[in-house]
Amino acid sequence: MRQEADHRVPVLIVGGSLVGLSTSLFLGRLGVPHLLVERHSGTSHHPRGRGNNVRTMELYRVAGIEDDIKAAASLLADNHGILQTPTLVGDAGEWLFKHIDPGGGLARFSPTGWCLCSQNDLEPVLVEGARRLGGDLRYSHELETFEQDGDGVTATVRDRATDERYTVRADYLVAADGPRSPARNRLGIGQSGPGDLFANVSVTFRSKLLADVVGDRRFICCYLTHPDADGALLPVDNKEHWVFHAPWHPERGETLDEFTEERLQRHIRRAVGAPDLDVEITGKASWRAAERVADRYAAGRVFLAGDSAHEMSPTGAFGSNTGIQDAHNLAWKLAAVLDGWAGPGLLDTYDTERRPVALATSARASARSVEHSHPGFAPAPGIGGGRRGGILNVVLGYRYPEGAVVGAAPGQDVVPDAVRLTGEPGTRAPHLWLRHEGERISTLDLYERSLVLLSDGRSEAGWHAAARRVAETDGIPLASYRFGTDLIHEPQGTDAAPAPDWSAAHGTTPDGAVLVRPDGFVAWRSTTPAQDPEGTLRKVLTELLHTA
Numbered sequence: 001m002r003q004e005a006d007h008r009v010p011v012l013i014v015g016g017s018l019v020g021l022s023t024s025l026f027l028g029r030l031g032v033p034h035l036l037v038e039r040h041s042g043t044s045h046h047p048r049g050r051g052n053n054v055r056t057m058e059l060y061r062v063a064g065i066e067d068d069i070k071a072a073a074s075l076l077a078d079n080h081g082i083l084q085t086p087t088l089v090g091d092a093g094e095w096l097f098k099h100i101d102p103g104g105g106l107a108r109f110s111p112t113g114w115c116l117c118s119q120n121d122l123e124p125v126l127v128e129g130a131r132r133l134g135g136d137l138r139y140s141h142e143l144e145t146f147e148q149d150g151d152g153v154t155a156t157v158r159d160r161a162t163d164e165r166y167t168v169r170a171d172y173l174v175a176a177d178g179p180r181s182p183a184r185n186r187l188g189i190g191q192s193g194p195g196d197l198f199a200n201v202s203v204t205f206r207s208k209l210l211a212d213v214v215g216d217r218r219f220i221c222c223y224l225t226h227p228d229a230d231g232a233l234l235p236v237d238n239k240e241h242w243v244f245h246a247p248w249h250p251e252r253g254e255t256l257d258e259f260t261e262e263r264l265q266r267h268i269r270r271a272v273g274a275p276d277l278d279v280e281i282t283g284k285a286s287w288r289a290a291e292r293v294a295d296r297y298a299a300g301r302v303f304l305a306g307d308s309a310h311e312m313s314p315t316g317a318f319g320s321n322t323g324i325q326d327a328h329n330l331a332w333k334l335a336a337v338l339d340g341w342a343g344p345g346l347l348d349t350y351d352t353e354r355r356p357v358a359l360a361t362s363a364r365a366s367a368r369s370v371e372h373s374h375p376g377f378a379p380a381p382g383i384g385g386g387r388r389g390g391i392l393n394v395v396l397g398y399r400y401p402e403g404a405v406v407g408a409a410p411g412q413d414v415v416p417d418a419v420r421l422t423g424e425p426g427t428r429a430p431h432l433w434l435r436h437e438g439e440r441i442s443t444l445d446l447y448e449r450s451l452v453l454l455s456d457g458r459s460e461a462g463w464h465a466a467a468r469r470v471a472e473t474d475g476i477p478l479a480s481y482r483f484g485t486d487l488i489h490e491p492q493g494t495d496a497a498p499a500p501d502w503s504a505a506h507g508t509t510p511d512g513a514v515l516v517r518p519d520g521f522v523a524w525r526s527t528t529p530a531q532d533p534e535g536t537l538r539k540v541l542t543e544l545l546h547t548a
Contacts (some may be wrong), residue, residue, distance in 0.1 A: 019306030028133025051317025087273025345546030457485030
């Protein structure tokens with residue numbers, strides 16, 4: 001194979017939507033040069049994919065763009081819950097849930113929360129953040145083909161504006177190129193799952209009178225259940241701009257051409273219950289909800305992320321969030337291997353960890369669509385029969401029983417029946433408020449650019465000194481913090497509740513230690529002082545990072 005290329009880069013990202021842009025952002029934060037190509041001319045114009053869950057916002061917080069996202073999402077900051085009603089006229093209907101975090105209990109688990117930011121508002125924030133970190137983002141550039149060998153991937157890219165082609169040689173390729181993923185198809189990777197669930201036509205429209213009909217019901221989404229005109233209504237600015245999802249039934253021979261402007265206007269008026277409502281259609285786009293997961297997340301040096309790896313029902317906004325979390329999991333592992341402090345075997349754990357999460361989450365998404373009677377969804381027997389209940393355990397409590405973890409209890413469910421963030425290996429590390437170098441931070445703010453060892457400043461176990469020696473002599477980015485000296489406990493909320501003991505919160509003892517990965521997941525913990533802490537750490541790191 002020809003090794004020469006017009007461009008040489010460690011990572012080539014294919015796809016410039018939420019997952020591709022997040023991959024660029026996370027790699028940029030870790031100092032990994034990369035090139036992103038996207039066939040479309042710019043970011044999304046359609047308001048969709050608006051629900052950013054708490055785990056995703058934790059990642060964006062550490063990446064330094066949480067405030068920018070909240071500013072972009074300010075118009076919908078007071079919208080909460082899902083309303084289900086025959087029409088919006090009168091007081092009929094019920095809230096499927098009225099608040100995403102009733103009682104504010106989420107503050108016990110996280111320094112942040114859900115954020116309602118539509119894709120068309122979020123993507124420009126990601127673009128700015130990625131470019132600020134040196135990301136080379138090329139819109140109107142399309143991957144045409146690629147080949148790989150034992151040392152890298154050679155890709156041919158076409159500039160759609162000039163029709164010129166150039167080659168890119170990369171160590172690794174990340175395919176975030178959507179549900180029809182040309183990259184996945186070229187690799188011959190199949191998919192498993194029920195397949196297509198339902199289809200919608202998503203309509204953007206302007207109406208000055210609809211706000212009066214909606215009144216003070218500030219919902220995220222409203223499921224309108226009129227038997228002749230069901231659908232989902234979503235506010236864009238709570239004033240004039242709205243989105244309506246009209247069910248589409250291609251399985252009955254219904255074509256997109258049948259969704260004329262006049263038909264859509266009639267449908268929206270009937271669904272809302274206001275026959276004289278002003279409706280100015282400004283755009284429409286079709287989409288299909290599906291439940292599929294790729295049979296493999298990687299082939300050689302090519303990795304799938306986002307919709308190329310999994311498709312999920314939209315109820316619960318699990319799909320894009322799972323993809324963004326794919327990107328975060330993969331980014332630190334690519335950085336570790338490219339920087340030479342982890343072996344290539346670490347990259348195998350991307351599939352081991354993330355694919356089971358997608359399988360469990362996609363089943364939960366379909367189950368939630370059944371629970372909420374999502375408009376247009378008439379599930380076949382067996383679809384949506386997954387475990388039901390709350391979603392916090394799905395979005396925050398998922399865990400990695402296998403992968404880049406040492407000492408995880410085998411046989412655990414990937415998604416537990418409750419949120420248990422108590423420092424178990426394979427779970428997201430606990431959140432505690434701390435004072436560090438004069439600044440109030442969360443423990444989660446410590447995890448991004450290195451492994452982190454936590455221990456007690458009063459302990460004589462020697463974990464801190466051992467970690468510093470290993471970092472200095474072995475070339476592994478390993479930061480070490482001691483509670484009570486480097487990290488000072490802070491009250492854990494506005495109620496000034498006393499700070500919990502760090503060791504109890506992490507499931508260890510003052511003589512023990514906890515090792516946390518750059519993505520904030522617990523890699524290993526010890527509950528006892530080690531006779532040879534330096535040797536113990538080296539043994540753990542060798543197993544964790546596949547450097548044997």
